[in-house]
Amino acid sequence: MIEIEHLTKRYGATIVVEDVSLRVDEGTIAVIVGTSGAGKSTLLRMINRLVEPSAGRVLIDGQDTMAIPEDELRHRIGYVIQGYGLFPHRTVAENIATVPRLLGWDKRRIAARIEELLDLFQLEPGEFAKKFPHELSGGQQQRVGVARALAAKPGLLLMDEPFGALDPVIRSKAQDDLVAIQRRLGTTIVLVTHDMNEAFQLGDRIAVMDQARLLQYDTPAQLLTHPAEAFVEQLVGTAERPFRLLSLTRVQAALEPGAADGDPILVSESLRDALSRLIWVGRDALPVVDATGAALGRVSVRGILAHGRSIA
Amino acid sequence: MNTISSRTTAPGMSSLRPSLSLALSLDRLGSVVAVLIGVALFACPFVIYRANRIVAGEGRMLTDALPPPGVLIVLIAALGVASCAALVRNPLIRLAAASVGLGVIFPAVGWSAGFVTPAGNTFARVSPSLGFWLLALSFALLAADALTRLRLGPWARIAAMAAAAGAVALLLVSGAWNDLSLLKEYANRQDIFWREAGQHLWLALGSMTAACLVGLPLGILAHRVRPLRTAILQVLNIVQTIPSIALFGILIAPLGYLSAHVPLAAALGIHGIGAAPAFIALFLYSLLPVVANTVTGLNQVPAAVSDAARGMGLSARQRLCQVDLPLALPVILAGIRIVLVQNLGLATVAALIGGGGFGTFVFQGIGQTAIDLVLLGAIPTVALSFVAAITLDAIVDLTRRGS
Ligand SMILES: Nc1ncnc2c1ncn2[C@@H]1O[C@H](COP(=O)(O)OP(=O)(O)OP(=O)(O)O)[C@@H](O)[C@H]1O
Ligand SMILES: [Mg+2]
Numbered sequence: 001m002i003e004i005e006h007l008t009k010r011y012g013a014t015i016v017v018e019d020v021s022l023r024v025d026e027g028t029i030a031v032i033v034g035t036s037g038a039g040k041s042t043l044l045r046m047i048n049r050l051v052e053p054s055a056g057r058v059l060i061d062g063q064d065t066m067a068i069p070e071d072e073l074r075h076r077i078g079y080v081i082q083g084y085g086l087f088p089h090r091t092v093a094e095n096i097a098t099v100p101r102l103l104g105w106d107k108r109r110i111a112a113r114i115e116e117l118l119d120l121f122q123l124e125p126g127e128f129a130k131k132f133p134h135e136l137s138g139g140q141q142q143r144v145g146v147a148r149a150l151a152a153k154p155g156l157l158l159m160d161e162p163f164g165a166l167d168p169v170i171r172s173k174a175q176d177d178l179v180a181i182q183r184r185l186g187t188t189i190v191l192v193t194h195d196m197n198e199a200f201q202l203g204d205r206i207a208v209m210d211q212a213r214l215l216q217y218d219t220p221a222q223l224l225t226h227p228a229e230a231f232v233e234q235l236v237g238t239a240e241r242p243f244r245l246l247s248l249t250r251v252q253a254a255l256e257p258g259a260a261d262g263d264p265i266l267v268s269e270s271l272r273d274a275l276s277r278l279i280w281v282g283r284d285a286l287p288v289v290d291a292t293g294a295a296l297g298r299v300s301v302r303g304i305l306a307h308g309r310s311i312a
Numbered sequence: 313m314n315t316i317s318s319r320t321t322a323p324g325m326s327s328l329r330p331s332l333s334l335a336l337s338l339d340r341l342g343s344v345v346a347v348l349i350g351v352a353l354f355a356c357p358f359v360i361y362r363a364n365r366i367v368a369g370e371g372r373m374l375t376d377a378l379p380p381p382g383v384l385i386v387l388i389a390a391l392g393v394a395s396c397a398a399l400v401r402n403p404l405i406r407l408a409a410a411s412v413g414l415g416v417i418f419p420a421v422g423w424s425a426g427f428v429t430p431a432g433n434t435f436a437r438v439s440p441s442l443g444f445w446l447l448a449l450s451f452a453l454l455a456a457d458a459l460t461r462l463r464l465g466p467w468a469r470i471a472a473m474a475a476a477a478g479a480v481a482l483l484l485v486s487g488a489w490n491d492l493s494l495l496k497e498y499a500n501r502q503d504i505f506w507r508e509a510g511q512h513l514w515l516a517l518g519s520m521t522a523a524c525l526v527g528l529p530l531g532i533l534a535h536r537v538r539p540l541r542t543a544i545l546q547v548l549n550i551v552q553t554i555p556s557i558a559l560f561g562i563l564i565a566p567l568g569y570l571s572a573h574v575p576l577a578a579a580l581g582i583h584g585i586g587a588a589p590a591f592i593a594l595f596l597y598s599l600l601p602v603v604a605n606t607v608t609g610l611n612q613v614p615a616a617v618s619d620a621a622r623g624m625g626l627s628a629r630q631r632l633c634q635v636d637l638p639l640a641l642p643v644i645l646a647g648i649r650i651v652l653v654q655n656l657g658l659a660t661v662a663a664l665i666g667g668g669g670f671g672t673f674v675f676q677g678i679g680q681t682a683i684d685l686v687l688l689g690a691i692p693t694v695a696l697s698f699v700a701a702i703t704l705d706a707i708v709d710l711t712r713r714g715s
Contacts, residue, residue, distance in 0.1 A: 079620065084620070
């Protein structure tokens with residue numbers, strides 16, 4: 001758990017981050033969004049003290065980060081940036097081994113960890129361990145960057161626009177993979193992005209920043225239904241709002257009794273995906289099944305629209 | 313003539329073609345080399361004969377410089393290389409031809425010396441002349457061009473250099489050149505030669521080492537502290553523009569004072585003239601390339617890489633040793649290469665103020681108008697610079713890991 005308390009950063013007379021407080025619960029993803037220059041990166045970098053705060057403090061699991069030696073603190077926090085900053089003179093394996101080596105892990109343990117991570121990120125160890133970063137595609141570099149950050153099993157991962165350099169197709173896959181891995185490892189993540197879709201897809205909570213201030217820190221649904229300021233409303237996009245809400249809700253919420261013809265929809269899918277399928281196949285309703293394939297009922301266009309109105 | 317220019321290919325292109333393109337098409341550099349070879353063979357003396365080491369000599373054309381079988385061998389070899397140069401594109405064949413050519417004319421000029429010198433005459437001197445040098449130059453050009461086109465890796469280049477050095481050593485040790493004036497000059501001052509060689513290397517390598525020891529930290533400092541950077545580089549730039557003789561002169565006064573007034577300095581052998589001012593001057597010249605390249609190399613480290621290194625908790629020292637310096641190394645080594653080649657040449661001038669080195673023979677030779685004595689100093693200097701340049705280029709390539 002991270003508690004950020006009244007964190008402020010000034011450069012001379014300019015205030016870059018102004019009195020920001022927020023809490024990120026264990027094992028959740030907090031996304032920081034905002035316009036360019038809002039102070040997102042600065043806020044993130046104050047967590048691992050790459051930027052020294054002018055005022056305020058950061059507690060990790062109740063411990064003030066100022067009480068931990070700088071380097072030791074960073075060994076415990078994963079850090080991924082746009083462009084990844086892979087060491088060009090070191091192989092993929094050596095890159096991933098960076099922090100474990102600093103921590104003095106023995107060779108066998110490091111080798112096992114490298115293999116485990118490469119497997120986790122779907123990079124065949126035999127093929128990729130000995131490659132240099134320039135021999136990798138952008139998507140592969142990104143995965144190595146995250147694998148390197150996770151090498152020493154940090155409880156907390158800081159990510160500054162980690163998908164910014166990827167094309168849309170690979171980006172969406174990388175986002176799904178990140179969520180899957182995060183759920184599996186239970187890592188707490190603070191992620192900075194420009195991209196509202198990314199924020200809604202990844203964030204358990206979203207922090208909206210503008211001109212050094214934190215305007216709102218809330219769940220995606222709250223952000224959509226109760227924006228604190230006009231700027232937040234504008235940022236989340238009024239036209240997109242119903243669709244974003246639907247994509248945050250599972251089919252379960254609009255489940256109706258009864259049967260329908262056609263390919264069934266999984267109960268764990270979002271209402272947005274269900275609506276999209278209904279429109280595409282040109283039906284008013286489709287059957288709903290659970291993961292084992294057992295029929296649960298049906299979902300209809302009318303039901304989804306009614307649900308969409310009720311949550312908004 | 314149109315076909316000549318339109319058919320020539322850019323270097324490197326030839327390797328893309330079928331390797332044995334023996335088609336009758338002319339190559340631009342090859343044609344020049346072929347013409348040079350022709351001129352060397354038929355219009356220039358092969359060796360010069362002098363009655364003694366300082367009088368003016370008379371040239372001997374190839375036909376008078378060797379017995380008929382020798383003439384024939386040199387002619388066949390040289391004409392063979394010329395036709396290869398003009399007609400064959402394959403760089404491997406061109407390299408082989410050039411090597412054979414060099415392998416023939418080097419022993420041949422030694423043979424010629426024995427042939428031209430009248431039996432029992434110990435004063436007569438024979439030296440290679442324009443014809444020989446032109447042949448050597450054209451073969452070397454052809455070999456260098458072929459080596460470039462082959463795009464050899466660093467180890468292959470070092471191996472090629474070692475093979476060439478081995479061949480030269482074999483030639484000298486075998487005694488095939490003993491009748492040449494150059495080796496007679498050497499035989500007359502064998503002990504001094506090796507002493508000056510040692511002194512030359514000590515001046516060049518010692519001042520380079522000192523410059524690295526001082527320049528690297530200075531470069532790191534200049535990189536970190538911006539205001540210092542401009543100041544340091546500007547001062548070193550000014551030093552670099554002082555002509556070497558002037559710098560030696562400037563150093564003579566303070567060092568002379570030092571040796572006269574500080575007993576320790578005198579005990580260490582520091583005097584106004586001699587090796588000390590030469591060493592210091594070379595050291596000062598070396599600083600700029602080392603410092604400037606260290607700063608440039610460190611500046612080239614990508615910002616994302618430095619940020620990631622800091623973010624992962626590498627300490628300042630770990631970042632410097634594990635990330636910044638390894639990434640800057642190729643650029644720093646390129647600076648050291650400049651220094652080494654520059655110092656090997658500049659150390660020659662040290663002889664002017666009594667600093668020793670190969671320059672001793674060069675300036676003695678000029679004084680005595682004994683051109684072979686000049687060459688005895690100049691050739692090893694050039695050879696050393698060559699070896700240094702090739703070796704360090706290869707090392708620079710080897711350190712460019714993963715880029
Ligand atoms: N070292 C510094 N000195 C002075 N000003 C700085 C420094 N670092 C950042 N700033 C300023 O602080 C402001 C916020 O910067 P920050 O990098 O946190 O923005 P950001 O929200 O991450 O923007 P972006 O989305 O473009 O990355 C910017 O106006 C920037 O110019
Ligand atoms: Mg930023």
